[in-house]
Amino acid sequence: MEQQFDTSKIGMWLFLVTEVLTFGGLFAGFGLMQNRYPQEFIAAHEELKRWAGATNTVVLLVSSFTAVMAVLAARTNQGKKCAKYLWITVGFAGIFMCIKAYEYATDFSEGLFPGKYYSHHGDLIAGSHGYATFFSFYFMMTGLHGLHVLIGMFLMGWLAIRAKRGDFSDKYYTPVDLVALFWHLVDMIWIYLFPLYYLIT
Amino acid sequence: MSTHTEHAENPKAEAIKYAITLVVLLILTAITVGASYINFGSGNIVIALAIATVKAIIVGLIFMHLLHDKPVNAIIAVAGFVFLGIFLMFDFIDVSSRTDPKPINYRPLPTATAPAAAGAPAAAAPAADQRKE
Numbered sequence: 040m041e042q043q044f045d046t047s048k049i050g051m052w053l054f055l056v057t058e059v060l061t062f063g064g065l066f067a068g069f070g071l072m073q074n075r076y077p078q079e080f081i082a083a084h085e086e087l088k089r090w091a092g093a094t095n096t097v098v099l100l101v102s103s104f105t106a107v108m109a110v111l112a113a114r115t116n117q118g119k120k121c122a123k124y125l126w127i128t129v130g131f132a133g134i135f136m137c138i139k140a141y142e143y144a145t146d147f148s149e150g151l152f153p154g155k156y157y158s159h160h161g162d163l164i165a166g167s168h169g170y171a172t173f174f175s176f177y178f179m180m181t182g183l184h185g186l187h188v189l190i191g192m193f194l195m196g197w198l199a200i201r202a203k204r205g206d207f208s209d210k211y212y213t214p215v216d217l218v219a220l221f222w223h224l225v226d227m228i229w230i231y232l233f234p235l236y237y238l239i240t
Numbered sequence: 241m242s243t244h245t246e247h248a249e250n251p252k253a254e255a256i257k258y259a260i261t262l263v264v265l266l267i268l269t270a271i272t273v274g275a276s277y278i279n280f281g282s283g284n285i286v287i288a289l290a291i292a293t294v295k296a297i298i299v300g301l302i303f304m305h306l307l308h309d310k311p312v313n314a315i316i317a318v319a320g321f322v323f324l325g326i327f328l329m330f331d332f333i334d335v336s337s338r339t340d341p342k343p344i345n346y347r348p349l350p351t352a353t354a355p356a357a358a359g360a361p362a363a364a365a366p367a368a369d370q371r372k373e
Contacts, residue, residue, distance in 0.1 A: 045310060048309075048310075048313060049312060049313065049316065052313045052316040052317060053316060055317070055320070056316060056317065056319070056320030059320045059321065059324060060320065060323070060324060060327075063324040063327060063328070064327075066328070067327065067328055067331050070328070070331070070332065071331060071335060074335050089273070089276075093269070093273050096269050097266060097269060100262060100265045100266060100269065101262065103262075103299065103303055104258055104259070104261070104262040104303075106303075107258050107302075107303045108255065108258060111251055111254050111255060111258070114251075115251045164347055167345075167347060168345070219303075220304055223299055223300075223303045223304045224304075226299060226303075227296045227299050227300070230292050230295045230296050230299070231289075231292050231296070233272075233292075234272055234276070234288035234289065234291070234292050235288070235289075237276075238272065238273070238276035238284075238288050239284070239285060239288070240276060240279065240284045240285075
């Protein structure tokens with residue numbers, strides 16, 4: 040069992056590395072385009088709501104804490120407590136997605152679409168591709184991150200049901216540990232997304 | 241069959257450790273938001289990324305248990321970030337070593353008066369020279 044657990048964990052870490060490299064490629068692209076359109080990128084980021092990004096950062100950090108508490112509960116034979124913490128984490132993830140949906144809705148209503156659909160008025164440099172490029176990257180990266188949040192919510196809901204049923208103990212809590220690792224990675228990616236999109240000046 | 245509870249002997253101490261970690265992460269978030277309102281010039285992005293990296297390391301070491309885990313997981317994680325670093329480094333070496341960092345469709349801000357029609361042929365000549373080299 041010990042060896043099975045260790046092997047699963049190594050596999051999970053290898054998967055997390057592929058995730059880091061996936062988002063790393065997108066971050067590299069974002070950096071290159073920021074280098075190409077410095078004025079547009081700085082002007083475009085003013086359209087994002089800083090308070091929403093900051094709130095979402097806090098929400099995800101707290102959810103990371105509740106996820107690690109769920110692992111601790113599973114490891115110490117407290118199945119009910121583990122389920123409770125997992126549901127709280129799902130709740131925080133839901134708050135994150137609601138704020139994100141609100142942001143997307145207001146962006147769309149202002150014509151801040153990605154790529155060729157960009158139709159925002161009153162830009163500093165009229166007709167520049169820089170704004171549309173910024174929002175292409177913004178929707179691609181936050182969208183992919185949001186997809187990860189949804190997957191995490193689904194997995195944690197499933198685990199919460201299993202935890203309540205008493206599937207996990209100090210002898211077997213591998214799924215809880217691995218999904219928590221995934222969740223922390225999602226949090227880690229947002230830690231970088233937040234300053235790069237909402238705070239660049 | 242041994243249980244894998246290497247550091248779960250004292251769950252209360254663990255919980256307190258996680259809570260302190262959360263508070264530290266929240267304080268760092270507040271600092272990074274606060275710093276973004278102060279103009280440090282190009283230092284802003286350096287500060288923001290440095291704080292983000294500190295936060296990511298804290299999450300990795302404490303929440304993802306890398307500090308107390310088997311070293312092989314930490315090696316995999318660090319290797320991932322090292323290769324990402326190499327990738328990003330060469331990207332930005334490439335960009336920063338360009339002789340003309342301005343894109344073809346570069347437009348100055350409207351406040352600056354740019355004689356676009358007059359400037360275009362003059363700007364095209366050196367570009368053509370560079371291509372020959």
